[in-house]
Structures are given as structure tokens and as C-alpha cells.
Amino acid sequence: MSPVTTKNSQENKSQSEASSSKGCKDFCWMIGGPQGTGVDSSATLFARAAATAGYWIYGRREYHSNIKGKHSYFQVRVKPDPVLSHIDPVHLLAAFEHTTADYHAFEVVPDGALIYDPQATDPATLQNLAPGVLKFPIEFDAILEAVGKEFDKTATQLSILKNAIAVAASCALCGIEFSAIEEALGMLFTGKKAKLVPLNVAACKKSYDAIQKLPGFSDYRYKLVPVEKQKANSRVLINGNQSTALAKLKAGCRMQTYYSITPAVDECIFLEEHPEYSTVVVQCEDELAAVNMAIGAATTGIRASTSTSGPGFCLMAEGLGFAGINEIPVVVFNYMRGGPSTGLPTRQEQGDLLFSIHTGHGDFPKILMTPGDVTEEFEDSFNAFNDAERYQTPVIILSDRSIANNTMCVPRFSEDGLKIDRGDIVGAPENYNEADPQSGLQIFPRFRIKENTPISTRAVAGTPGRIHWLTGDESTEIGHITEDPKIRIPMHEKRMKKLELASREIPQARQYSFHGPKDATVTMVSWGSTKGAILEAMGILKTEHQLDVNFLQIRMPHPFPTAYVQPILEKAKLLINVENNYSAQMAQLIQMRTGIAIPHHILKWSGRPMSQTEMVSAILDIVNHKTEKVVLSYGL
């Protein structure tokens, strides 16, 4: 297997030239292995150890739609300061079986390192391994046997420890102190699993020591620059599924419906695994049930949501229209994955933008947010429940596989200043008197058409004295079916006008972000998870190429922030649109909303996220050659 790209990462290592005399400031570690053999947990261990030691982390996960056996890998990028994306060159490849060594050899920088199992791999056979790569054979089996003896187990029983062994050797090589591994192990194995800690520590210790004795150990150029430990618990190491779940808990979402689908299901399972918050999590029979059950729930006043991905989102189209016409606050999370159809179920893509905006027949208002990382995912998810109730309409959080599954180390989410907004909602009327049940029988014009606002006052089912009806048909103010144009015209208009209100009221900062200098040679336009790679590329281009680049990140594609965004686009000197899809959907949307045709595109539809490395090259390519469309393809 060879890389898809023609360029080998070794050629463009300059941009991530990270090693200095003081130590390495931008380090990429990679581990791989068959699915189901603990690759994920080894990456978590390495990331935790590095974070514990005070570093910042970006972890990228790649796996097949398969339970056991297919090749998966995990890249962990480590820096002394915050890190937002991955890079292509690998400084240290840890391979406890042959496939990983074989597949990924080409990615290791010429002076990088390979940790391998000499029983599985003869490095001489690795044709794509640069000659200068340092090779560190670790006798995994021998270590397992030694540990087995200590703990009275067979090597086979302990084979899962290969992960820890690979991590410990890696840590030693790149200069993460052993105590960080110990601490990380202590945090990963808690409760019933705590008894596994000593075993792991023993294996790690042996491996940590062993590698130090190997020839070449001190020649390794990518020892991490030393850092201070960070204030304990000041940061989180988290992925987007998890930060969304936290936001839901915080926002008071107590009804989550779902139908399992990658990459949304982990969010739901996380909520299920935290019964202490008493969120009712319902595994439904399908996504039709999931969306409509959430909507039904929302009509009683609970904050309700559902999470899915493309195929499931397809099945929610009709339900969203019902929520739209009935002005029901419901929050739907669509984590995009490779499409169309079943597509690349575990891979990255941003292919659902235009579908999400236009989902459902007929015109109805929806609000669509596209967070760019785990922190924005937390913020947008929290706010979504406020927006849904304030504008009484469905809110869609359109996120993706990369945000869902990739791990970032970020400052702990700020919970200060968060506030609940339930919108215009009323309880029982004043003249309701519990002692006089007849007073509970009043009818309420739930869909009142008002003079100055498109927001009708809302009451929820179960409230005395606020009886009204819902229907998928056009309706009167109390909710009965009507086909009368005199009612239809203003009622339909009222609903649609909420989009204009949302545009006006939602803070600019939530509608788009503008990053970088006001004036720049290049203006990047993008949305969602490409944010990290773009931001980091901007830094490199400035420092290494003296190129000023700024970046317009669309955070709310619908209703589109035309008024804010148009001037930025018009002013731009060289506009480049960046998207993880084939058809440049955001560029289409921008032309739809502003008339501006973005002339340059960086696109990737290989099912893999964009790296900082790719982003830098692509921007340079466009700047230097005025290339119209750069198609990225790096990554196995």
C-alpha cells in the first residue's frame, strides 16, 4: 500500500520543522494495529501521559467500518502550546505488528524513529522507510513474559499490554517522564479496572528502561522541548461527541433519543453511562422515531434532542418540517461522515451542508450551526437549546466525524456566563384556580400573530388553561387546520420571519469568526473542522513565508450572515475556499447568499481530514500558481 498523494510527507517537512537545539516543539507520534486490539486505548494513554506532563495534544483517529481486524491508526500530535490539527510527517512510529510498520513507513521523517517488534518486522524489508530513520526493536513478547511471571499470567493473557509497552517506549524516546505514564494509567484504569494498573506499570517500566539501552537512543532528534506542568484540571482531553454530551447536560437537555449510528452513537452512550444526571435516553427503533419522539417530548416543555449522521438525518426530514410548522424547539445533531449513502461510514467528510439547510419539503425556518472544534461544539450545543426555545424552531448542529472522534486538549470549557433562555413561554394563566377545574379549560392562541414580533407566546402540553392544538397542516392561532389564505399568508410569513429575527439577535461572534489580520494577502473561507488546520497553516505561512493570511469561519450557515460576511469577502484580495467535500458546498452557499463566486478551492473527499501540512502546501500552491482547485489526498 502506498500513499495516495504523489508527494511524500518527507518532502515538505520544512513547514513542520520542529526540532531545535532546545528540543522538539511539534511532534507527531503514530500507532497502528488491527481494530479491536487496543490501538485507541494506547493512543489515549500516550495522549494522557503527554498532557499530564504539561503538553498540548491533538489526536486523530482513523478506523474502518469493522469491529475487529482491519487496520486502524491513531496519530497524536504533541506541542508545548495548544494544537488544533494534525500534521502529515510522523516523528515516531510505534508498530507492535507488521502491517502498521509496513503501511506507515513512508510517513516517517528521514531522521525520525520506528519502534517495532523484531519478532514481527524486519525493518530491512520496509522499502518506504527512509534510510536515516532510527530503529528501535522492542522485545514485546519478552517483556510480556517477564511481566507474566511477576503477576502469574501467560504472555497471551497479557497481549493487550503491547499497547502500553509501545507507549512507554515512545514516551522514553521523546522525553516524557515515566511518572506521567504512571499518572495517566491511574486515571485511565479506575473502579474495577484499577487492579490493572500495577500490571501496566510493570510492563511500561520494562519497556521504558529497555529502549534507553538501545543504540541510537540519544541520537533521536525529536525529544520534546521540556515544559512546565499545567495547573491540574485546568484543561480537558476530549472529543466532540463528549463535549456535546457535556453541553447537553449543562443546557438541561433531559431527553435524548437516538438510533445507533457512527459517529453519533458514542455521544448517546456517554449520556446513558451517566445516569446520575437522569437524562432519559431512548434507543429508538429508527431515526423516524428518534426525531419524532424528541419532538413529541419537546411539546411538553422538556429540552429534547437527537443525534445522528447522514443516513439517519435523511429519515428526519419530514419530522423537522413538523417541528418547523408547529414551532417546536428541538435540537438535532448531524455528525457528518463520508457520503453519499452508507459511503465511508467511519471517515471524515463535510458533505451534508446544503442538504441540512434545505432538509424537508416546503419553506420553514431552521437554524444551522457548524462548530469548528470541541470547544465550539460545547458552546454551540449549549446555545442550540436556547436558540431552539427562543425562536421556537428546530436547530441543527452540523458537525463531523473529525470533531466527533478526534481528541483535543483544550482549556476546560468556561461555564461562567452561561445562561438558560427559555424564550417566550408561559405557565398557567393568572385566572387559573386549582380549586376551580373549569378555569383550566381555557383555550390558548399558541400561534398568535403579533404586531411587532414573529414570536408567538408558547405554552406546553399539560399546562392548565392553555389548551391548544398542533397539526402538520397550516393552522389557526389556536392550532386548528385551516386552508384559508387569509390565515395561511400571515402565519407562514410569521414563521419565516423568525429567520430574520435570529439573524439580527444572535451575537455576531456565534455567526462567524474572523481570524488573523484585518488586511491580508490571502483570505481563507471555511467552516467546521477544517478550522484547526487553517489556523495553524496561517501561523506557518506568516513565520516561514511572510504571507499574511486571514480566515473567515462561517459558524452559522443558516440563516446566513450575509450582512457581516459580504464586506469581508468583497475586500479580500485572494479568496480561497476550503472544504472536506467534492462540490464546495459552502462556496455554493456563499454565492447563493452574496453573489460572490470564490475563485479558488482546497477540497478533499478522500474520507480523510485535512492536515496543517496539506493546508500550507495547498495555500502556497494557489498563491504561487493561481491554481483554481487543489484536491488534497494525503492519508491512508
Add this chain to the structure above:
Amino acid sequence: MSPVTTKNSQENKSQSEASSSKGCKDFCWMIGGPQGTGVDSSATLFARAAATAGYWIYGRREYHSNIKGKHSYFQVRVKPDPVLSHIDPVHLLAAFEHTTADYHAFEVVPDGALIYDPQATDPATLQNLAPGVLKFPIEFDAILEAVGKEFDKTATQLSILKNAIAVAASCALCGIEFSAIEEALGMLFTGKKAKLVPLNVAACKKSYDAIQKLPGFSDYRYKLVPVEKQKANSRVLINGNQSTALAKLKAGCRMQTYYSITPAVDECIFLEEHPEYSTVVVQCEDELAAVNMAIGAATTGIRASTSTSGPGFCLMAEGLGFAGINEIPVVVFNYMRGGPSTGLPTRQEQGDLLFSIHTGHGDFPKILMTPGDVTEEFEDSFNAFNDAERYQTPVIILSDRSIANNTMCVPRFSEDGLKIDRGDIVGAPENYNEADPQSGLQIFPRFRIKENTPISTRAVAGTPGRIHWLTGDESTEIGHITEDPKIRIPMHEKRMKKLELASREIPQARQYSFHGPKDATVTMVSWGSTKGAILEAMGILKTEHQLDVNFLQIRMPHPFPTAYVQPILEKAKLLINVENNYSAQMAQLIQMRTGIAIPHHILKWSGRPMSQTEMVSAILDIVNHKTEKVVLSYGL
């Protein structure tokens, strides 16, 4: 009940000033009544009689989502030359019960006429009836009793004849000869129903005679201008559901799946009622089944389609993606109705344009056609099956309630020159030998990536020696799952490139129509069923206001004919976009595809179609006052 519009149709009758000394050249007849009492068939009878007499017809139907009892009405516009839309002023209102007289009185032109039942209605109480309207009391019950005596039935048994009575009186008044009614009755009541003809003729005769004796009969100004009979069978009196069904039969579609929904189901029932063509029509459990069953069928090589409306179309999103990734020719008909959600199930709207284009997650190619009348519906529907097979991808015919249910009299569809295009399809390979079954076991690269065309050669299930696989996942050339970027990238690109091919190959005339003078003061832009009103308004504006108007009709919104359309739009002096929806979806699409923002809009979202009358006023309003958005609202 009063009209929604503030303007009363009587004020703008000038534009349809139709009566001259020679006779009336533009006549609007209206009948109404409770649903289920035969309003539809009376309109059919009147239309048939008029057509038989040699006139041209446009019939507009308005009904509730209800089986029996609610008010429905039917307008039949009659002209000596082809007629493409309805007008608002009513020249003759036939009301055999009070509601119709009451509701629609305001629409009758000041010198028009009212046929009514004096037992049901006292015309003096009709406040909205202009004083000059001629009033013709017809003693419906007396006629029924007389007929009853002749045929030995009670009046109650015959009450359905009130329709025929109203029609006959109307014909007499506007000058359609009695023989035309007789002929029409003979054609409507055939087979088992033929025995009803004498009954109907008798009732009609009495009514036809009675009205002639009433005072004012000869004062009526809107007697139709006499015409020659047309060549027999040279024309059809047909609606869009019916012309679609004919096209399907002609195109060889022999598998139709459906789940009942207004206004699509009549098309399916028509196919069911013609077993002589042996089309397999399957009433499915839902639209998920309908679309996927059609797709499954199409993989065996049959021409398959399904027909639905918005709510059902929502449920087809996922299936369309499967057809897209597997390059399966399937044709889906979406007859739009008032949305969102259940909306206005029996009313007109064009609200699904953007949803239809973007249906389904991820990028995949689809072709979308928007016929503008029953004839284009026939043509596009026929061609859809060719396009689907040629481009091996789903084709969507996006039509609407007006086309589906309104009746037009048009020249019989030309069947000459129609040709079947099955695209690049192969049977068994040459080296397959029936006597040697082993030769049937060859594997076929169904999804071959070719050098010069994005079209892979197709074979269908059941073909010896062409075994391959389908999957919703990204796939190899023989159809097995792959997550390999090396295959994904070109495979995805290949599919999407078919859009470019379709854009190049599909004849311009099928992508858009340009009507009217090359240079004009005003350029109209629209799509679908608004075509008729626009074309007719153009004529009026030219003759009565010396205003040159031309009209760009988008017939294939996706892939969008940018190259052809952009120059037309750029050249336009005053651009007006016309749509039967709130959000001006075509204008959004045009800006998306050309960057051009259309400054003026004529929109209507009351659930009613646009009339020629409204169109003329709205255009004048924009021309004279530069109004940005004219919102139409006429019609009960």
C-alpha cells in the same frame, strides 16, 4: 367570506376585456359546491362540451383535504384559441347551492351572470354581487322531479343531476350548442355508466330550454365567439397526472411503486386502471419501501419509477443516495403541494425546489426537471427514463399540484420522433456459452473508471457472466466495499462528473425555454406551472400596454444551465422572478449558480396558483413602481 386580496377582480377586468361585438373571446365559468357532490364531473362535462364545440380550455380545480362536504370549486376558462392559465374575473357563476353563490359572488364581473337555485339562494342577500350581474334562477328541483317522473326515480335519487343542469344552463347562456353537451355526455358515460346518458340528456335539455326563456337571457354580454369544430381527436383534455402516466407507458416504465398521497396518487391509480399495459403497480407500505422497491427493480433492468409529494419525498432521501452511489436509473416524481409538513395538502405551491436538488446526504448526481404544463410533463417524463439510463442516476421530475390537477386542452402529444435511449448497457459477454455454465460465472467491473467518459458500462442482475455487487458504501469497480482513498477519490469524481456530461449533452431546449422577443423591457424568470400565466400576461402587456416582455423558463434546474442562462440574465433590463413560494427558491438557486441577484419578485404562498390577471397587475406594479416584492393573494 371575502377575498384575501384587497383588490376586487372587477377592478381589473380591462385586461381580460373579452367581449366584443363578435362575441366573447375569453370566458371564465365557475362552478362550486360541497365536495363529493359532483363538482368535478360537472366541470369536466362543461369543459368537454366546450372543447367538443371547438374551444380551448383551461380548468382549475380547488378543493379541501376532505372527502365530503367542504366547499370546492372549479373554474373553466374558455377561449377560441389555446389557453394556458386561469383568470380571476368570473363571467358566469353557476351555483346549485348557497355557499358557492355567497363565497364567489364578489368574483363575478359587473355585467356577468349568476345561475342559481332560487330554493337555495336569494340573490338579494348576496352583498358582494355587483348590481349589474344578470341573475338566472333555475328551478333545479322542479327539473329533477320532471326528469324523475320520466325515468321513474325520485328527485333525491337524481340530485347528482344538478351538476348537469347547471352545466346545460351555462352552455345555453354562453352559446355552446346542445349537441356538444350531448356528445360530451356520451363520451363521459361509457361502459356500465352508459345507461345514465338519457337521464342526463333529459335533465340538460330541460335546463337548456328553461334558461332561454328567462328574462335577460339575450342581454348577456359574454356569449362566446363562434368557432369551427376542431379536427376530431386532434387534441387532448388532460391534467398532469394523466399526461405523466401516458408518458410512463410510452417510455416503457413497467414498474411503478407508490404510497398514496395527494396530488400524486391519481397518476398511480390511472396506471392501475390500465392493466392492458401490464405495468406492475405496487401499493407499498410507505415511501421508504416505494423508492427502494423501485430502485431494486431498476437493478434488474426494468424501467421503474415512483410518484409522491413532499411528505413522501422526505422519506425517499436516503434511497436516492443509494441510487446515486450505485448509479441506478430510477425516476422519482415529486408533485409539490402546499408545505411545510402536511401543510395545505390539496393546494398549490412550488416549495420543494431547493430540497429536491439537495435531497440526500453527501454529494451525488441527480437530474431535476421542472415541466411547466401538461405537454412538458409528457415530454419530460418520457425523457426522464432515457436520462436516468443514459446517466445512470436518479432523475427527479418536480411538478406541482396545479399541473397535476388542472385540466388543459392541448394538441395531442406528439409521439413521432420519440426514441428510447437505454444508455451504455450490455447483455451477456460474447464468451458466455449457455452450454457451459462455468462461462456465466465471470465477474464484471460494473463501476469501471474510464478515461474519456464518466459513464461505466452497465449490466443488470440476471445477466450471465456479468456478476457484480452493489453497496451503499464506496466501492471498487466490481462493487465491493472499499475505504481506500485511491479508489474513493476517482470513483466519487466519476459519479459527480456525470452532471457535467448531462449539462453538455441534454438538448438546450430541455434545459430552459426562452419565450418572447430577444430584447424586451422586462425579463421574467420562472419555472414550472407559473409558465401559463406568464406567457399570457406577456400577450396582454404587449397588446394593451405596449410593453415588451420576455421570459426565461428554467426547465432543468439541476444541473443548472448556467452557461446558457447567464448571458440572458445579464442582458436583461428589468428582471422579475416569479414563484409560487415564500422564499423565492429559484432566485436563490440562480444566485447560487450565476451570482446574479434578481431584484424583483412576484411571489404567492397562499396555496393558490397565480392567474394571468394577477400576473399582469404584478408586472405593471413592478414596472411602474419598481416594487421589490409583489405578494399575490387572490383566490379562495
Add this chain to the structure above:
Amino acid sequence: MVSSAPVFKSSQIKSDVHPDWCAGCGDFGITNALQASVAELGLNPWEVYFFTGVGCSGKTSHYLNVYGAHTLHGRVLAFAAGAKLSNPKLTVIAAGGDGDGYGIGAGHFVHAGRRNLDMTYVVFNNEVYGLTKGQASPTLAKGAQPKSLAVPNPQHGINPLAMALACGYTFIARTYAFDQKHMKETIKKAIEHPGMALVDVLQPCPTYNDLHTKDYFSETVEAEGKTLPRIAYLEDLGYDGVVQDANNQGEVTQKRAQCFERVNRMDVQTPIGVFYQIHLPTYYDAMRENLPGLKDTTPVNLPYHDANLIPTTDLGSAIEEFLV
């Protein structure tokens, strides 16, 4: 659902909207029975949430003076379940057509049985798709051809009661739209039943279904030499479908078998009544066991902000594992 003394008259449970069904339609009677049931059970109208699907039958929610949701075609049970789970204090009744419930809604019908929420589901079984002009519904027998069909029905009809039994419904009954008393009592029992209750109502549709008309059901039939009414009450047939002890596996098996046999039997008489009833814990009971907050309150009332709208949820135990 624990019922109490009536407070509201049946006429008060009737809304101001005039039903637009065809004259003679069975839906009128069902609506009356629903109104009367709500009244007679002493329910507060604002604590009743009535969901319907889409069809002629779907309009029924507009005719009751209680919280009403006329939902989407086929989805009524999903909507209803969401409401019931978030506010279990509400009396949730779902209703809709046979096309709605057994056709497009069949998937939800199956899984509502698995969930056994404390809800009632009333199906208007008229063997046709009324509102779309009379196509065959899933209960129409194979070969049957009511006047609205161009060809005899090519699909087998399903037996909704057998399906309900197979899917875990804990209350399964059939009643008849022109037997007001039986219908009302059956619906009341269903509402009072603490679990998922199906009431299948034989509903004549005079407009499209000329096979099973009011006349048909009023006819007498000859069976075993006797002249009997078409409609037979299960009690009169000596049938008792109620499981007394849900833990008695023998009794459960016997009552299930009896029910299946009965609903499958090709009798000349059409039996109506309660075919099966058993008391089993509901889905919400399982939730309550697992979610500590539900000990004292309902999901919709779980607190999550203070008087100043500041969120009060402490992310502590959830965020722990991520902290570094």
C-alpha cells in the same frame, strides 16, 4: 392512570370544530366515545394529551377539548411516546387510521409493544385509506374489492390483534364504531390499563368500503344452526383474556395461546372485547429504576437552572474523566 370522579361533562370535552367527515362515517361515534371516556374517567382536559396520525381519522384530535397533536402520517406513536416519557403524569392517548398505524406506521407499532409505555392507542380500522380516496389499507383481506379499488386487493390483510400480541402489547381489544357503549367502556379500560393498550375499532367507511358497512355489522349470521348477531361480545362467548397473575408463566402462556387462537379463528361472528390483558412494568418503570432524579419528579420537571436562569447542573462527575 388512576381515574377519579367526573368533573367535566362530555360536551365540554368536545371542541368547537365541526367534524368534516362524510355522513354515516364511523368516526363520529369513536370521537363521541373518546370524549365521553375522558369525561367519565374524571380526567382534567389539560392533563390529557391526544395524538393522532394523518387521515380522516387523524382529524379527531381537533375535535376534543384536550391538548391535541395531529402529527405525521404513521408517526403518531413516536410523538406520543416522547410526550409520555417526558411527562408521565399526562394521560396520553394516540389514535389514527389503519393505514397510519398498521401500514406506514407498522414499525412504530411493533416497537411500541416492546416499550410498553402507559398509553392507549385507538385504531380506526376501516380497511381503506379514507383520506386519499379509498385505496386498500393493510387490514383489507386479500382478494377483497371494495368499490374504490380498481382490482381485487393483491396483498393479504394483517391481523392487528395477533400482531399486537406478538409485539408485546399488554392490553388488546377490539370494539365497533356503532356500539357506543361497548366502545366507550373499552376505551376507558384501555386508558386505565397501566401499559400499552391497543383498541382496534371496526369503523365503517360508507364512502369507500361497501363490504363492511354498518348494515353488514348489523346483520344476523347463522352459526351452529342458530341465528346470531354478527357482532358478539367476548364475555358472552365465555372468553376471559385477562391474566390474573403475570408471574404465573402457565397462565400467561395459556392466555396468550387463547388470544392468538381467538383472533385467528375464522368465525362467522365477529367478536369484540378485551382479548388479552396483563400487568407488566412499563418502560418508564425501567427508567425510574435507573435514573435517580426520577424518584421524586418527572423528567420534564427535573431542575436545571436557578431563578436567574443560571444553569445549575454540575458537570463534575461527567467531566472528571477528561480533566488533565
Add this chain to the structure above:
Amino acid sequence: MVSSAPVFKSSQIKSDVHPDWCAGCGDFGITNALQASVAELGLNPWEVYFFTGVGCSGKTSHYLNVYGAHTLHGRVLAFAAGAKLSNPKLTVIAAGGDGDGYGIGAGHFVHAGRRNLDMTYVVFNNEVYGLTKGQASPTLAKGAQPKSLAVPNPQHGINPLAMALACGYTFIARTYAFDQKHMKETIKKAIEHPGMALVDVLQPCPTYNDLHTKDYFSETVEAEGKTLPRIAYLEDLGYDGVVQDANNQGEVTQKRAQCFERVNRMDVQTPIGVFYQIHLPTYYDAMRENLPGLKDTTPVNLPYHDANLIPTTDLGSAIEEFLV
């Protein structure tokens, strides 16, 4: 389906793709049985069309050397029905997971019974959603907690065989993924059955389901004082589910009741075999009665153009009513 002498070896029905299931997964055996069934029935691989849903089980279509369609989650029966109806000469087999078929696909499952097309449906019943990492499938019993579940299953499990019976399936069988011979024979019978056939396969998922493992099914059980294998063959239990005369209403009723009782019975042994079989006309038979063109050919072969691709359909009888 009329079978003929084998022409292809089972190994030829095996495709070149290597299954990526977990070691010890029951899916391997089912796949072997499917391959062997196609071979032993003497079917031409290109006349077999094998449809699967989405899940671990869904990948199976890639492992057979016949026309294969790995369709959408829950929709396999709809796709398969379309193919069978347009080309009834194909042997159509559908397969998929229990989540796929009884969960999201429940609606189609119900209506496939009503349609009784001549197809076989093999369900891989592992009580979990394998490919999405072990959530409860609809067949998992209430309260059960395989290792992949955070909390005990709050929903009742459905009984797919009872459901199939209620929905009109004309062949209903259960087999076991590690009983190669029984499985193969059962699948062959199902394919040969001229109607809608369900084969529910008990399929251990060693990765997520630690309740019903291969070991569990290999255990012996104590029943009525005897030590017996867990798995029992219906024949050995003296059970015969085959209706001999579909017109004999008594026999039909009895066999249906017997089947329902049997599939509901809470035995310590797990019976496998054919629970019910009856020969009834298929949906396609009804089509053929109604559509004259199908007397001599199949829908896909109905001619509609000539050699020059000029359409040959005469609109005459259809357009007549519109002519003026």
C-alpha cells in the same frame, strides 16, 4: 424455485473477498451455509440475487459469488421485492441483522408477510447491533445486559417467529449458526418454498453478546429430570409445522395455533426447525392474473421498443378518454 442438479461447487459460490468478521463470529457459518445452499440447489449464480441490509451481517452479500446488493439499513426487503417482482425468474434471497430486519426494518418485515413474494429472508439474530458496537437489538430480552450495555435492556424483546406468523409469512423457521447441516438444510427448504420464507438464525456474537454464546448453545440443560442438549430439533420433539392442505381451514387454524404456542413457550430447550409452512398464492400470482402481458413473459422482459429503439407502446386505450 425449482431446484436442479448442482453445477457449481460451493467454493465457486464463495467470492474473493475475505470476510472481516471477528474470530468466532456466527456469521461465517451462515455464509458457508448460504454458499452451500446455492450450490446444492443447482442454481446458476447469475440467476441468484442476494440482498443484504447494513450491519456486520450486511456484508455477507460481498462474500457470495452471485449478484449481490448490500442495500440500506432496514430496507433490504423493499429492494429485494422490487427485483423479484420485475424479474421473478431470479432466486431472490434477502439477509441482514436483527436490528436491520426487526428494528428499523420492522415495517417492511410486516408488509413482506402480507405480500408473500417468493423470497427467502435470513435474519442473523445476535441480539445486538454488532456493527455499531453492541447496543441492544429488538430480540434482546428485557432486563438482559450483555457486556456491551451500560444498563439492563429496558425494552421487551420481540419474538420474530410469532411476528412472522401474525404477518402472514408462509414459511417460518429457526436455525443455529453453528449447526452447519441444519442451517443449510433449512435455508434450502426456505429457498425452495414458493412464498415468503423467514429463517431466523441464532447467531452468537462473541464480541458483544456474552449471554448467548456458542458455549451457551452447546450446554446441556435439565428438563423433566433429563439431561438434554440446549438445542432441540423440532422433528425430534414430534413437531410438524407443515400445512398439508391450505384449503383445510381446520388444519390451518390448528397449525397456526400450534406454531404460536410453540414459539411462545418458555422452554429450557431451544427448538430449531420449521415452525410453520403453508402454500399460498404469491403477490406475483395476483399480478399475473391481472396483467395480461405477464402470461408469457416477465415484467422486465415486456417489450416496449423496436430494434431501432422506437417506442412500440400504443397509447390508444389509455389516451382515448382524453381525446377531443
